Amino acid sequence: MNDKDFERFMNKIDKTKSCWNWIGAIGLGYGRCKINNKFTTAHRAMFEHFNGDVGKLDVHHICKNKKCVNPSHLKAISRKDHRVLETNKKICPKGHIRKNNITSVGRCKTCDNDSSKNRYKLMKSGDWNVPKSTKTHCRHGHLWKTYGKINSQGNRECRECTNYSMRQRRIRMKNTSNP
Numbered sequence: 001m002n003d004k005d006f007e008r009f010m011n012k013i014d015k016t017k018s019c020w021n022w023i024g025a026i027g028l029g030y031g032r033c034k035i036n037n038k039f040t041t042a043h044r045a046m047f048e049h050f051n052g053d054v055g056k057l058d059v060h061h062i063c064k065n066k067k068c069v070n071p072s073h074l075k076a077i078s079r080k081d082h083r084v085l086e087t088n089k090k091i092c093p094k095g096h097i098r099k100n101n102i103t104s105v106g107r108c109k110t111c112d113n114d115s116s117k118n119r120y121k122l123m124k125s126g127d128w129n130v131p132k133s134t135k136t137h138c139r140h141g142h143l144w145k146t147y148g149k150i151n152s153q154g155n156r157e158c159r160e161c162t163n164y165s166m167r168q169r170r171i172r173m174k175n176t177s178n179p
Helices: 003-010 042-051 079-087 109-125 159-177
Strands: 013-015 020-022 030-035 038-041 058-061 074-077 148-150 156-158
Touching (some): 003 030, 003 042, 038 042, 042 058, 042 074, 058 079, 074 079, 156 159
Antiparallel strands (some): 013 020, 030 038, 058 074
């Protein structure tokens, strides 16, 4: 990372007593940035700036704060070790307690059951495996004749739902850019 990129990078950090929180772009909870015309996570860019290239190793947050880019809170570990640390967490990302609640592949059983229940509700309602062309309303109840459109990929899309999600996204972006 050159000096110009590093200066721009440091302007997107909110330093607290312990963690240095990333206040720039966020993706899946992690800070995102562009270094040398390549997108990467902010914590990885910071770690590699101070410690050199880590290759295929994962950069782990010791502080468990996904937005933290403090180099003293980051550690390079193997993908296998990282998975072990992630599956040993006491709480899943949705807030369920994970003790005796983990599937054989490390997922939360409560989340899996909720997903199965939702799938069952769809099947029971007759909305499962029904061709989209026969549906008269979107999944939020908006009439296709009034609000339906075909997007650039050729798929049906509800204008009202799209507008709502874009409004919510703009609000989130505004809130993250103005702390």
